[in-house]
Amino acid sequence: MSAMQKPLLIRVEWDEEAAVWSADSDDIPGLATEASTVDDLTDKLKQMIPELLVLNGIHLAGDIAYEILIRRFDSISAHAA
Numbered sequence: 001m002s003a004m005q006k007p008l009l010i011r012v013e014w015d016e017e018a019a020v021w022s023a024d025s026d027d028i029p030g031l032a033t034e035a036s037t038v039d040d041l042t043d044k045l046k047q048m049i050p051e052l053l054v055l056n057g058i059h060l061a062g063d064i065a066y067e068i069l070i071r072r073f074d075s076i077s078a079h080a081a
Helices: 038-055
Strands: 008-015 020-024 032-035 066-071
Touching: 008 038, 020 038, 032 038, 038 066
Parallel strands: 008 066
Antiparallel strands: 008 020, 020 032
16 A cells, blocks of 8 residues: 555444454455454554455555544433533
8 A cells, every 4th residue: 555545444442341442444354353452452453454455455565554443432420520
């Protein structure tokens, strides 16, 4: 991928029930992983992204730019203020 191409988009969301961060991407076929912390998830992604791109026949050249969009929904009591 060249520096001129837009970064690959990775969505990361907190799964409250499973207590893990999960990641997926429309730009990286087959990407689906999870970890207990965002740092651990980022480490996994750094290894998985190039491997999945190669497995999907996507040519690699230079650096692979990616963007992580992290979402976590929560709520607090209005009485906490």
